[in-house]
Amino acid sequence: MEEGFAGLFFSEESTDEATDNDEDDEEVEGADPFSACEALLEWTLGVAVGRFDVRLATGERQPPPDPDPFDPLPVCSPGMLQDENGLPARAAPAEYPLDLPPHGILVDDPGHPWDVVTRMEAVFDLVARDQAHAWIQEAEEILGRDLRDWLRRYAFERHLKRYSRSRRKAPLFWHLAPKSREYGIWLYSPTATRDTFYRIQNDYLDPKLKAAERRLLELRQHAGASLTGQQRKDLTAQESLVEELRAFREQVALIAPLWKPFRDDGVVLNCAALSPLFDHHRAWQKECAKKWDELAAGKYDWAGWAMHLWPERVVVACAADRSLAIAHGLEEALWVEGEDGKWEPRTDADEQIATLTAERRSPAIEAALDAYQRAG
Numbered sequence: 595m596e597e598g599f600a601g602l603f604f605s606e607e608s609t610d611e612a613t614d615n616d617e618d619d620e621e622v623e624g625a626d627p628f629s630a631c632e633a634l635l636e637w638t639l640g641v642a643v644g645r646f647d648v649r650l651a652t653g654e655r656q657p658p659p660d661p662d663p664f665d666p667l668p669v670c671s672p673g674m675l676q677d678e679n680g681l682p683a684r685a686a687p688a689e690y691p692l693d694l695p696p697h698g699i700l701v702d703d704p705g706h707p708w709d710v711v712t713r714m715e716a717v718f719d720l721v722a723r724d725q726a727h728a729w730i731q732e733a734e735e736i737l738g739r740d741l742r743d744w745l746r747r748y749a750f751e752r753h754l755k756r757y758s759r760s761r762r763k764a765p766l767f768w769h770l771a772p773k774s775r776e777y778g779i780w781l782y783s784p785t786a787t788r789d790t791f792y793r794i795q796n797d798y799l800d801p802k803l804k805a806a807e808r809r810l811l812e813l814r815q816h817a818g819a820s821l822t823g824q825q826r827k828d829l830t831a832q833e834s835l836v837e838e839l840r841a842f843r844e845q846v847a848l849i850a851p852l853w854k855p856f857r858d859d860g861v862v863l864n865c866a867a868l869s870p871l872f873d874h875h876r877a878w879q880k881e882c883a884k885k886w887d888e889l890a891a892g893k894y895d896w897a898g899w900a901m902h903l904w905p906e907r908v909v910v911a912c913a914a915d916r917s918l919a920i921a922h923g924l925e926e927a928l929w930v931e932g933e934d935g936k937w938e939p940r941t942d943a944d945e946q947i948a949t950l951t952a953e954r955r956s957p958a959i960e961a962a963l964d965a966y967q968r969a970g
Contacts, residue, residue: 631736632744632752635714639749639767642713643782644683644694647675651721654691684785691720698785701798702746702771702778710780711742746775750875763881764861770794770871772838777802778874783861791850799846803839810836845870848969851962856898863889863899867966890967896921903963905954913943924950 640646649655650673657672670676675683675690686694693716700710718726734740739747750769757765771778779794810832817825849867856864862885865872869882885894892907894900901908901922912919912928916937919925927946929937940946 638714638717641717698782700780772842773873795846799843848966859897909951
């Protein structure tokens with residue numbers, strides 16, 4: 595298996611990782627079995643969500659030739675799944691051998707059609723064929739735990755480390771889960787849209803919570819007057835799961851009307867409002883919560899998130915700082931170049947501020963922001 599893991603991983607994931615993060619090259623090239631195993635599993639997760647092209651591992655597609663030194667940088671790194679135009683694929687290409695999850699969402703939920711472990715096993719089936727089960731077994735032996743437990747407790751930590759460089763942290767696969775990690779969402783962040791958290795709430799969490807509540811009711815109905823030790827254990831576990839799912843669903847419901855992806859803001863700012871959903875990873879949650887506080891305090895008024903949530907403050911700041919106005923596309927509305935070549939605020943800046951602020955205000959966003967801040 596180690597040879598198969600190495601050949602698969604080094605020919606594919608490393609080509610993509612080199613673009614995103616160069617710091618772990620030494621780890622990849624001289625990987626011990628544990629590191630190689632984790633690297634392959636991370637690649638498998640990437641294939642399952644639509645990041646990497648599995649055909650490079652099966653031989654159905656050959657990697658492009660090495661570019662010349664002065665060629666322009668490609669839009670996509672060689673290992674990425676691409677559409678017919680050479681852009682990141684948002685859906686499975688024609689005749690692609692794997693189904694990809696709707697909207698880049700996989701769920702940690704045994705039995706669900708988009709269960710993350712089931713979809714990763716499908717990748718193994720395609721690549722290793724009749725050796726797939728043996729590969730998974732040996733991987734679990736090397737890791738000292740089963741695949742689901744590794745995903746719940748270690749996969750995001752590894753991914754965060756690999757996609758961090760210096761002070762830049764840019765994980766692509768976001769593990770959203772309550773503290774116990776008995777349930778969770780894996781989100782491929784480049785596919786996220788304004789509606790992503792509504793989809794998570796309506797298509798995944800609501801059905802899961804209803805099923806968990808039904809199961810709890812069944813356990814209570816079948817329990818006798820005197821509970822056995824096993825019945826008491828099952829009831830306690832199910833009650834805990836229902837309680838966590840309710841709290842997790844409430845957090846998602848608070849975030850859904852607020853959240854909107856702004857790619858140019860960077861990953862951490864886009865995750866800032868999601869800090870309650872990273873309760874299972876305290877360091878990353880703390881980082882996101884810090885960015886949220888700094889956003890609210892005006893430290894990142896250049897960001898799309900700042901204009902999205904606090905337009906009254908940010909438009910005024912744009913009238914006082916031309917660089918902010920440029921960042922938000924308001925230079926022409928708020929600034930004018932004088933005959934001496936110097937830029938000055940427009941004489942009707944106050945009127946423009948009122949108009950621009952009114953255009954960007956949203957009572958729905960304001961109400962959602964108030965609810966989010968009160969809950970926090």
